[in-house]
Amino acid sequence: MDVSKIFENLNEAQRKAVSSENASLLVLAGAGSGKTRVIAHRVAWLVEILEINPQSILTVTFTNKAAREMRDRIENIVEAQLGNFWCGTFHGISHRLLRRHWEESGLRKDFSILDSEDQLRVIKRVCKSMLIDEDKWPPRQAQWYINKQKDEARRPSEIDSDKDYFNEQMTKIYTQYEEVCHRESLVDFGELLFRTLTLLKSNPDILSHYQRHFNHILVDEFQDTNEIQYQFLKLLKGPDGNITAVGDDDQSVYGWRGAKSENLIRFSKEFLGSETIKLEQNYRSSQVILDAANTVIRNNPSRMGKELWTEAKEGEAISVYRAFNEEDEAKYVVSSIKSWLAQGGSLDEAAILYRSNAQSRVLEAAILREDLPYRIYGGVRFYERAEIKNAMAYLRLASGNEDDAAFERVINIPTRGIGKKTLELIRLEAKNSNLSLWKSSENLVDTNSLSPKALQSVQGFLSIVKNLRLEIKDLNLRNLVDHVVQMSGLIEFHKKEPGEKGRTRVDNLEELVSAAGEFEMIPIEEDEEESSPVRKFIDHAALDAGETQALEHESAIQLMTLHSSKGLEFPLVFITGFEEGLFPHQRSIEEAGQLEEERRLCYVGITRSMKKLHFIHAETRNLYGSETYNPPSRFLEEIPKELINEIRAAREKRTYQKKNSPVNSGQVPETDFSLGQRVKHTKFGEGVILNYEGQGANARVEVKFGKSSSKWLMVEFANLSPVY
DNA sequence: TAAAGTGAGGTTTTT
DNA sequence: CCTCACTTTA
Numbered sequence: 001m002d003v004s005k006i007f008e009n010l011n012e013a014q015r016k017a018v019s020s021e022n023a024s025l026l027v028l029a030g031a032g033s034g035k036t037r038v039i040a041h042r043v044a045w046l047v048e049i050l051e052i053n054p055q056s057i058l059t060v061t062f063t064n065k066a067a068r069e070m071r072d073r074i075e076n077i078v079e080a081q082l083g084n085f086w087c088g089t090f091h092g093i094s095h096r097l098l099r100r101h102w103e104e105s106g107l108r109k110d111f112s113i114l115d116s117e118d119q120l121r122v123i124k125r126v127c128k129s130m131l132i133d134e135d136k137w138p139p140r141q142a143q144w145y146i147n148k149q150k151d152e153a154r155r156p157s158e159i160d161s162d163k164d165y166f167n168e169q170m171t172k173i174y175t176q177y178e179e180v181c182h183r184e185s186l187v188d189f190g191e192l193l194f195r196t197l198t199l200l201k202s203n204p205d206i207l208s209h210y211q212r213h214f215n216h217i218l219v220d221e222f223q224d225t226n227e228i229q230y231q232f233l234k235l236l237k238g239p240d241g242n243i244t245a246v247g248d249d250d251q252s253v254y255g256w257r258g259a260k261s262e263n264l265i266r267f268s269k270e271f272l273g274s275e276t277i278k279l280e281q282n283y284r285s286s287q288v289i290l291d292a293a294n295t296v297i298r299n300n301p302s303r304m305g306k307e308l309w310t311e312a313k314e315g316e317a318i319s320v321y322r323a324f325n326e327e328d329e330a331k332y333v334v335s336s337i338k339s340w341l342a343q344g345g346s347l348d349e350a351a352i353l354y355r356s357n358a359q360s361r362v363l364e365a366a367i368l369r370e371d372l373p374y375r376i377y378g379g380v381r382f383y384e385r386a387e388i389k390n391a392m393a394y395l396r397l398a399s400g401n402e403d404d405a406a407f408e409r410v411i412n413i414p415t416r417g418i419g420k421k422t423l424e425l426i427r428l429e430a431k432n433s434n435l436s437l438w439k440s441s442e443n444l445v446d447t448n449s450l451s452p453k454a455l456q457s458v459q460g461f462l463s464i465v466k467n468l469r470l471e472i473k474d475l476n477l478r479n480l481v482d483h484v485v486q487m488s489g490l491i492e493f494h495k496k497e498p499g500e501k502g503r504t505r506v507d508n509l510e511e512l513v514s515a516a517g518e519f520e521m522i523p524i525e526e527d528e529e530e531s532s533p534v535r536k537f538i539d540h541a542a543l544d545a546g547e548t549q550a551l552e553h554e555s556a557i558q559l560m561t562l563h564s565s566k567g568l569e570f571p572l573v574f575i576t577g578f579e580e581g582l583f584p585h586q587r588s589i590e591e592a593g594q595l596e597e598e599r600r601l602c603y604v605g606i607t608r609s610m611k612k613l614h615f616i617h618a619e620t621r622n623l624y625g626s627e628t629y630n631p632p633s634r635f636l637e638e639i640p641k642e643l644i645n646e647i648r649a650a651r652e653k654r655t656y657q658k659k660n661s662p663v664n665s666g667q668v669p670e671t672d673f674s675l676g677q678r679v680k681h682t683k684f685g686e687g688v689i690l691n692y693e694g695q696g697a698n699a700r701v702e703v704k705f706g707k708s709s710s711k712w713l714m715v716e717f718a719n720l721s722p723v724y
Numbered sequence: 725t726a727a728a729g730t731g732a733g734g735t736t737t738t739t
Numbered sequence: 740c741c742t743c744a745c746t747t748t749a
């Protein structure tokens with residue numbers, strides 16, 4: 001492979017970044033300037049030109065999806081499989097190191113990962129055992145506090161807890177929580193990183209091994225790193241390593257969860273002899289859009305300074321629509337998308353962005369009324385679904401782990417008559433004998449210390465898991481998971497559930513079985529960790545919660561928050577709810593220093609657009625039940641007037657629809673439907689009518705379909721058929 | 725043990 | 740106003 005192949009289609013600055021020989025390289029890359037591309041090509045450069053073993057390159061991304069895409073991209077450039085090439089999230093990488101060095105990390109070999117939900121459950125348990133008033137000290141707050149401390153690499157002993165009562169109380173919970181995690185060998189997300197950092201710090205031989213091993217470190221989205229991640233990178237690079245950090249201070253929108261974009265500046269100061277390369281040529285948007293983005297972001301003080309430019313032509317003016325209300329806003333968006341289609345555009349080119357998820361409902365309804373397909377980002381991910389987590393809990397127990405969290409989760413699912421009392425007995429026994437809940441329940445059964453009914457139920461549960469444990473040796477992963485969902489009775493349980501809900505859950509469980517099958521097919525690379533496939537699958541589920549919904553192949557409108565739009569691009573973009581109080585959000589207006597981040601979010605939103613951008617703000621908006629009147633977003637004034645084409649609505653006669661009549665019961669007037677009736681929709685499948693408004697040709701019904709929340713449909717257009 | 729009732733809270737989200 | 744988590748009730 002020669003240089004030209006790797007340099008192909010790269011501009012001057014990109015080439016410089018790809019081939020830099022500086023040991024500490026900072027690439028400040030504006031939106032749409034090809035930053036991911038630079039990382040991919042730089043790895044290719046290292047492998048092909050400098051002939052560095054892919055094994056000694058570590059590439060860090062923020063999401064698993066980004067990691068997969070990165071690997072694919074690189075493999076495409078070098079036209080080879082990279083095999084044992086470390087490319088993953090901070091958490092994934094830390095996890096891998098901890099599995100290898102569990103002993104030095106003070107963990108049990110079979111330590112489990114807690115996702116946020118599991119973590120909250122443990123914290124609740126801790127609070128309960130400490131007899132803490134949960135109204136005064138909400139477990140959620142404690143969780144937030146603990147995570148914050150871990151993100152900053154602080155143990156309870158390192159917190160100055162005399163400062164105030166709050167700190168004192170939180171630190172107490174943190175201390176207890178740590179104890180429980182230690183006893184049960186549980187590791188939450190923050191702990192994965194923290195423990196790895198400690199591992200490296202306190203084991204010089206391990207540290208120097210990895211410092212030598214990872215000759216080159218590359219980090220994407222560096223503005224999103226938090227304190228502990230920064231420390232981890234600095235430590236791992238060591239005195240002789242090489243590091244490339246790519247990021248954009250103007251796109252730092254996760255400050256609220258601990259990301260420190262100052263790390264970019266810190267990098268250039270603390271990493272000796274670092275070189276900074278700016279990527280300012282944008283390949284995505286029209287000049288008009290870039291001008292808007294540039295002028296808006298210029299209002300932020302303390303930037304590292306970057307100005308996007310493009311060779312693209314001017315482009316279409318930005319449309320600003322002043323809607324009457326949120327309903328009108330939605331109508332405008334939908335009709336604009338329809339004219340986009342009429343002009344030959346496609347649905348998946350259109351993205352509707354909003355500041356908060358709650359805004360999606362009205363938009364969804366409007367899209368549905370026109371029967372257009374859409375995909376909405378956000379919501380419960382696959383491995384976070386209750387039924388999936390239940391199945392995984394059984395799998396955890398079946399894998400021989402005496403995981404208390406898993407035990408508590410499923411001992412009474414499906415319901416087998418084990419209630420609070422029995423569980424209390426088991427907990428007490430566990431506390432007294434200092435054993436796991438699993439062992440304790442075995443003891444109670446053996447010593448006949450339970451009521452006959454409870455005894456039978458607990459025995460039933462234990463024997464289900466024991467049987468699964470026996471099978472584990474003879475079955476492959478797919479069949480094991482299949483047995484888990486069958487033998488546990490989960491499938492049967494959800495089959496009995498009424499309506500679409502149960503049906504969906506059964507579907508999901510079946511999908512879990514095939515996911516296990518596919519997981520097994522992934523070739524195991526360099527398997528020195530000697531984990532079993534079951535273990536790996538469990539960890540995979542904890543570290544990568546999967547997609548929100550199975551991807552549909554149909555071309556669809558994309559709906560998402562501004563935050564989740566980061567990194568994506570669309571020819572047609574709508575930024576909705578562009579109002580004071582919504583965007584910038586009220587809380588950011590009130591809290592000092594939060595406006596800059598909102599403005600960066602605005603910058604992110606604008607720069608998602610390639611061709612056409614619409615801003616919509618509404619004169620009145622229904623919020624929390626009452627009508628609000630929000631002035632247009634202050635960011636609107638920051639966009640030069642000459643870039644804007646104001647669309648003022650021809651005042652259409654507003655028909656105030658009667659709100660749901662006080663008592664909606666029985667028949668939907670002048671239609672063939674009634675409340676509670678099961679109906680079938682060609683796209684959404686089967687559902688139940690929950691509510692209605694209007695009558696006859698104007699009637700709309702609220703239908704609850706399986707996975708998604710309920711939808712409002714016009715009876716006239718929805719083409720619903722009754723199900724009997 | 726599921727269904728109905730109550731009450732707080734309502735920005736953004738990945739791992 | 741709507742949703743969710745949690746509690747009370749038949």
